[in-house]
Amino acid sequence: MRPLRASGWSLLACLLASCAAEEAPRVELPVRVECGGVIGAEASVTTDLGYEVTITDARIALGALVFTVAGEVHTASLMETLEGLLVSRALAHPGHYQGGEVTGELNGDYAIHCAPDHGRELGLATLIVGTYTAANFDLERGSEALGLSTEDALIGHTAWLEGTATRDGETVNFTVTIDSPLDRQLVGAPFEVTITEAAAGWLAFRFEIEDDLEGDTLFDTVDFAALDADGDGELLIGPDVAAVEDAYNAVRRTFQTHDHLRVAYESGAD
Secondary structure, eight states: OOHHHHHHHHHHHHHHHHOSOOOEEEEEEEEOOOOOGGGGGGOOOTTTSEEEEEEEEEEEEEEEEEEEEEETOOOOOOHHHHHHSSOOOOOOTTTTTOOOOEEEEEEEEEEEETTTTTTTTEEEEESSSSSEEEEEEEEEBOOOOOOOOOOOOTTTSSEEEEEEETTEEEEEEEEEOOOOOOOOEEEEEEEEEEETOOOOOOEEEEEOOOOOOOOOTTTTOOOHHHHHHSSEEEEETTOOOGGGGHHHHHHHHHHTTTTTTEEEOOOOOO
16 A cells, blocks of 8 residues: 555546546645644643643654545545545544545655754645645654664654643653554544645644644543652653553544644745
């Protein structure tokens, strides 16, 4: 599936050229990292258990982004056929698949470091002109192939987060590592925008620790103090730590929804 996805737009151009007298209008828009806003005390959130959580560092391994226009999954069309070729049917979790036709894409795999990489351009996404409804993300694992050193905290992981959780005057310093299944795809992140031939802005990739629609946070249900069994104020939440298995599964499950990974069109206009 990966080689087909990597060459998806070449295939798309070929099929469009053979099936229509004129190619559908398309535009290229840069995709930029805009997740620096989650870092620091000014971005702190309060969880359902009353912890004030501050992220001090965040890294994410991201794969291809695809963009969809409204449409039924069973509709027989050229783009629906291409969707089967370009995008795996893996679901982030039941109930969040949004049917649609894939008409935009940014290929590649990327290691994102939220604060240092703020404003970094990942590449140019190609989008056919139309009204879009959703974006899908591939979740990857950090590796040297992404330009990481062997000592990088993201190596082998989908996400690496570091921060503090404070309640009743007591603070726990925590590290969270998230390992998504290989080739996992997050499906149906809101991307409601009409792309015209005159579009001249950019697409912003964002990681958010609080869902701005419902107010849920990435760390809801996590009792940091209770998990810090030895009381030293240091906590590791990861896939290989049996004592925090429930907390790890809760954070990973929430991370793999479209509540905390988003893409938005920015026109650049005041």
